[in-house]
Amino acid sequence: MHTPEITGRPTVQGISIIDFHVHFRMAQDDLTRSLAGGQFETLDPHQVKVSVEDSEGAWERHDAGQRTMMAATAQTSANWRRSWDFADPDSAQLDSGWEKEADRWVHELDTHSIEFANFVTAGGDSKMQDLVARGGGTFSGMAALKDPFAPRAADIFEEAIVTKGLRGLKVFAPLMSERVDSPNDAVWKVAARYNVPVVIHFGHCGSAGGIAQNSTSGPAWLEGLAKRIPEVTFVIPHFGIQHVQDVLFLMWACPNVAVDTSGSNQWVRYMASKLTLDDLFRRFYETMGPDRIIFGSDSSWFPRGFARRYLVDQLRICWEMGMPATDIQKIFGGNAAGLLGLHSWIPADPALAMAVSSVPNLPHP
Numbered sequence: 560m561h562t563p564e565i566t567g568r569p570t571v572q573g574i575s576i577i578d579f580h581v582h583f584r585m586a587q588d589d590l591t592r593s594l595a596g597g598q599f600e601t602l603d604p605h606q607v608k609v610s611v612e613d614s615e616g617a618w619e620r621h622d623a624g625q626r627t628m629m630a631a632t633a634q635t636s637a638n639w640r641r642s643w644d645f646a647d648p649d650s651a652q653l654d655s656g657w658e659k660e661a662d663r664w665v666h667e668l669d670t671h672s673i674e675f676a677n678f679v680t681a682g683g684d685s686k687m688q689d690l691v692a693r694g695g696g697t698f699s700g701m702a703a704l705k706d707p708f709a710p711r712a713a714d715i716f717e718e719a720i721v722t723k724g725l726r727g728l729k730v731f732a733p734l735m736s737e738r739v740d741s742p743n744d745a746v747w748k749v750a751a752r753y754n755v756p757v758v759i760h761f762g763h764c765g766s767a768g769g770i771a772q773n774s775t776s777g778p779a780w781l782e783g784l785a786k787r788i789p790e791v792t793f794v795i796p797h798f799g800i801q802h803v804q805d806v807l808f809l810m811w812a813c814p815n816v817a818v819d820t821s822g823s824n825q826w827v828r829y830m831a832s833k834l835t836l837d838d839l840f841r842r843f844y845e846t847m848g849p850d851r852i853i854f855g856s857d858s859s860w861f862p863r864g865f866a867r868r869y870l871v872d873q874l875r876i877c878w879e880m881g882m883p884a885t886d887i888q889k890i891f892g893g894n895a896a897g898l899l900g901l902h903s904w905i906p907a908d909p910a911l912a913m914a915v916s917s918v919p920n921l922p923h924p
């Protein structure tokens with residue numbers, strides 16, 4: 560690990576790192592658990608008993624089908640973990656409560672020289688507030704809504720910002736009851752009022768067995784909303800996943816749309832034409848510049864902890880592209896600091912001091 564301390568602060572390769580996209584206790588969170596697909600299943604597919612002896616057989620066959628499907632998706636997740644050299648998630652018996660896990664994250668960031676982490680889900684806004692308090696200044700957190708068009712969603716979100724001190728909103732388009740360009744603007748107007756970013760996951764959702772696509776999952780419909788509410792920055796995680804082409808044109812049309820780089824981005828394997836993480840960085844950087852690309856790890860479970868290999872792979876790609884260090888500092892810290900309202904934050908290296916966000920975002924109240 561190349562983690563020189565600069566002016567008494569942690570860096571990775573001389574860059575001050577803010578992780579914009581971390582999940583807390585996904586397995587205990589109804590919102591994220593429902594998307595996890597096979598990730599938290601420990602079913603051994605060889606032990607699944609297919610029982611169809613019943614003379615009628617319909618329910619038994621249905622149950623057997625369910626078990627087979629769960630086993631298959633669990634196997635896909637297990638194969639993915641093996642490919643990436645990730646241990647299986649800790650079992651529920653090893654859980655020692657949220658405080659211990661929060662402390663574990665503080666230690667984990669310290670170990671990996673990550674200066675600050677923004678959690679996007681934590682099992683509810685009150686739990687997120689507790690988590691942020693426990694982080695002792697190294698965490699921020701976002702509100703999360705399953706459906707931004709549900710009754711009272713705007714009130715709940717406003718309360719999260721005003722009384723719980725949360726710094727934005729995380730939603731999953733495939734879970735929404737309406738398309739994102741619905742005329743029901745109430746939630747987005749709260750984001751506008753308090754100058755906080757909105758992170759909207761588009762495209763396939765969850766690990767194996769999650770949602771591949773549905774009628775609300777596409778990002779192209781964000782154009783109407785992003786143009787209607789230009790004061791809000793909308794961040795699309797994982798470069799827009801299978802909709803990467805739509806996202807590039809969306810960002811061309813809407814300067815208030817950005818992407819985050821979080822996760823393994825193994826979705827590129829499922830594209831019909833060969834596409835790599837290097838290609839993604841190159842395409843977005845060439846067309847959008849350094850101000851609308853935001854590093855996130857999508858770290859979530861232990862014992863994996865901070866997914867360091869995502870960070871170092873992405874840094875290597877950017878260095879090898881020949882990006883200037885100031886642009887790399889924007890992508891891996893400065894842009895997130897601006898969006899999260901960390902207005903006194905500057906990079907540890909004085910030579911990179913100008914690498915703070917120019918994404919339009921007014922001071923946090």
Ligand SMILES: [Zn+2]
Pocket residue numbers: 580582796821857
């Ligand atoms: Zn995520």
